Amino acid sequence: MKKVAALLLFLLGITHSVNADDSITLMVCEDCNYDRASELAKSNVPLAQCHTTPSDQKAAIADQTCDSNPHKVIMMDVSGNNHFAFFVGNHSKNESDKYIEATILNKNDLIAISKQKAIDEHFSTFKHTLQTELSLMPLYQISQSSHLDRQNNCPSHVNNAVKAVFEEYTSSRIQNWVNHKVENNIKNPDSFFTSKPIIVGETLYQSPWSEVSKNLNLEVNLNNGSDGQYRVIFLAKWIKELGAFSLSVNPYLTYLDGIALNHYKISAPSVSQCLKNALDRNLSSSMSSYISSTNNGDT
Numbered sequence: 001m002k003k004v005a006a007l008l009l010f011l012l013g014i015t016h017s018v019n020a021d022d023s024i025t026l027m028v029c030e031d032c033n034y035d036r037a038s039e040l041a042k043s044n045v046p047l048a049q050c051h052t053t054p055s056d057q058k059a060a061i062a063d064q065t066c067d068s069n070p071h072k073v074i075m076m077d078v079s080g081n082n083h084f085a086f087f088v089g090n091h092s093k094n095e096s097d098k099y100i101e102a103t104i105l106n107k108n109d110l111i112a113i114s115k116q117k118a119i120d121e122h123f124s125t126f127k128h129t130l131q132t133e134l135s136l137m138p139l140y141q142i143s144q145s146s147h148l149d150r151q152n153n154c155p156s157h158v159n160n161a162v163k164a165v166f167e168e169y170t171s172s173r174i175q176n177w178v179n180h181k182v183e184n185n186i187k188n189p190d191s192f193f194t195s196k197p198i199i200v201g202e203t204l205y206q207s208p209w210s211e212v213s214k215n216l217n218l219e220v221n222l223n224n225g226s227d228g229q230y231r232v233i234f235l236a237k238w239i240k241e242l243g244a245f246s247l248s249v250n251p252y253l254t255y256l257d258g259i260a261l262n263h264y265k266i267s268a269p270s271v272s273q274c275l276k277n278a279l280d281r282n283l284s285s286s287m288s289s290y291i292s293s294t295n296n297g298d299t
Contacts, residue, residue: 023197023204024109025073026116037075037084038100044073044208045088045098074105074205076113078120083113112198112205123192127216130181134174135221139163142177142220143170154274157224161256162278164220164232165249171234174220175247178236182245193238213238217250229258 025044029037070087077083087101105113139160164170186192193214197206216236224230233253236245251262257271 023206024112025071026112026198026205026207027073027075028078028116028120028207029075030078032075032077032082032084034084038086038102041073041075041084041086041088042098042100044071045090070101072103074109074113076116078117085109108200108203109205111200112203115198115200116205123214126185126192130178130216131218133181134177134218138221138223139170140223142173143167154277155224155227157222157227157230158257158272158274159278159281160220160222160224161230161232162275162282164222165254165256165261166282171247171249174218174234175236175245178216178218178247179244189238189243190240194240213240216245217253229255231255 027040027044029040032040070089073086073088075084075086083105085103085105087103088098090098143160143163182189195207195210195212195214197204197210199205215238218234218236220232220234222230222232231254233250234247235250236247238244239246249261251265252260254261256264257275259271
């Protein structure tokens, strides 16, 4: 009879222990010491409720007491077993003071940590596999070749970088390749690429970024050896509604001639002649002429 009652409560969604308001926050922290873990835990203090005593008198904010129920926060060491657990809350006259108290991990906490680590390891393995295979794939196998690519004495990686950034055919090929890998290797992509709360027994563990998609930064092989002046990174973003990854160039991690791509939108920096030639060959947009005219002193 008890089992039937418990099942009904679960199906009706009214089991008190798995209510989000009573959940435990589970955060991932890489190489965290106690001080860093406690600092991060404090950022998850629940909202305080303020009141005055007696309640029928009006008082200034300075006379109010603001407090919140203790909330448990676990800092999970993603690369080891140096985990920390705290109770955090607020109790002060003006809602400015936060308190934190260290506590121990119970059996359910350890199970939740184990499950979260398995999820993170699975995701990290998939990401590493994608990056490794893409790094072994020369750009000429992905992009459209042109006789103009060979009509200059500039290093090939300069033109490769420009083609990777601005040639839609190249980004489309990479996007198709990534989504094909997902179809063949991931059984439930939406669950895999979206953070979900973990339930252990009747306890709900959720991260601050629950329901937030995991994105991938993938570097393209430009065949440029040790030249760090050119680097192209694609941001692969999971689109829940479409059930697929959308690719776009990451302008903050992508570099052309040693300059982050996002800076080209702010100004027209001085760039090498090889880059200007590659832009002229591959672009019909205004960016190439903008860079050239500015470097020639035109306004």
